[in-house]
Amino acid sequence: MIKVNQIDSVKEFAKVQANLVSGGVVYGIIEGDTMKWVQSSDSFSLDVFHVGKKFDSNSTSLTSIREKRVLSQKVPRSAYGVRLLITSIPIVDEQGKAVGAFSMAIPRLHPVAKAFGNFAPILAEMFSEGVFLCLTDLQKFQYVQSSKQFDIDSITIGDEFGSDFISKEVISTGKAKVEKIDAVKYGTPVMMLGYPLIDEDSNEIVGSFVIAMPKETEAELRNMSGNLTESITGISSAIEELAASASQIHNNEQELNNDISQITELSEEINKISSFIEDIANETKMLGLNAAIEAARAGQAGSGFGVVANQIRKLSEQAKSTVPKIKKLTDNIEEKVDGSSKKSKGSLASSQEQAAATEEITASIEEITTMSEKLSEIALKL
Structure with a gap:
């Protein structure tokens, strides 16, 4: 007293x-x-x-x-x-x-309000992008704490918070809430977390505690994710077209290789015919020689037949001389065809490798696309 x-x-x-x-x-x-x-x-x-x-x-x-x-x-x-x-x-x-x-x-302050002046400055420096903290009663802002990197100038001690501020719903429902706010309101995208403050004696809600964090990185991540998805989709379409072209090239090379194989077979047939002509020429020469001998034996009566025999031998010689030319041409054809065949086989192998590589690239692009979609989902959840 x-x-x-x-x-x-x-x-x-x-x-x-x-x-x-x-x-x-x-x-x-x-x-x-x-x-x-x-x-x-x-x-x-x-x-x-x-x-x-x-x-x-x-x-x-x-x-x-x-x-x-x-x-x-x-x-x-x-x-x-x-x-x-x-x-x-x-x-x-x-x-x-x-x-x-x-x-x-x-x-009579809530324990959070009592300790605000002690913990808020420390907490404000723990976020690399900055953070803004405020504490309200049922109507007004009672405490605020900004960081060097981030501040909300429009929130000041003693001002009443509006019906659209997160504290309004937190106090009315008694439940914590997370809210994403676009750049229009505070000049940068913001994520707010609001918590009700409950009196330990009466169990009544006496205010709210709000943490506001800038989400510029999230917005950039979302934009990058969207651009990446769009770019990957375009690349994927181009790769699909390339894969289709590679497949068509492979088919064309396969057909070309088949055609070259058929030409090689025809060349071999020509060689066989040339050998057959040479055999006929040899036999014709022998027949001409025998005819000339028989004409000589016949004397004057076989003189005409001797002329024919000489012509037959000349034709045989001409036919026989043509065979090496044909042989040389077919050899050249075979040489060219053989070279083309090797190139065709090499091209065919390359087209097969291209088709396989294209399929692998397509699979990789699909995987990247999936990752990009997941990245978008993560960005939306942040």
Whole structure:
């Protein structure tokens, strides 16, 4: 209890301490049922606590005076618009009679609000892209903390948050929420996480805690993913066309190789015919020679037949001389065909390798396309 002659000292003490109390405080001296003196912190005041205010008989201060004991009471928001812890200390005169009370009203803060000033600056530096933290009561922003990399200038202490701000839904539902906000509102894409703050005594929602993070990297990732998907789709189409062309080239090379094989076979047939002509020429020469011998034996009567025999031998010689020319031509044909055949086989093998390589590339492109689609899905979930 405080004695009447100590009141001036208590007032001086209150003036010094008012701005040292974390969260703020309102001190007051009540005489009878009326507030006679008030001292508030710069950061916290209550308009309802003013000089001349009359207190109800059930109030903490009058109960403390009546019962002549120190009394503390948790006052709900409905009483003064803010959750308070009010402590009253009776003031007694020389006879020990309680004639008043020294009261102090301290805003009753959620543990997160109490610790905000300690943990928020540390947490703000833990995010490489920056982060913005704020804490609200049921209507207004009470604490804010920005980082060097990121700040939301439009959110300031004391301002009421709008119906579209994440805290509104978090407080009304009592559930945490994640919300993605495009660049129109804050100048950059933002992801917000809101959590309800629940009073440990009454189990009532008393405010919200919000973490806002810039998501420029996510937006870039999403754009890159979209561009990658579009590019890969175009490449995939081109590869499919190349694969079709490679397949057609392979078929053409196969047909060419078959045609060359047939030419080789025809050349071999020509060689056989040449050999046959040579045999006939040899036999014809022998027949001409025999005819000439018989004509000589016949004398004058066989002279005409001898002329024919000579012509037959000449024709045989001419036919026989043609065979090497044909043989040389067919040899040249075979040589050319053999060279073409080797090239055709090499081209055929290359076209087969190209077709196989194209199929592998197509498979790789499909795999990359799948990865790109997954990348898009990841980006959308961020």
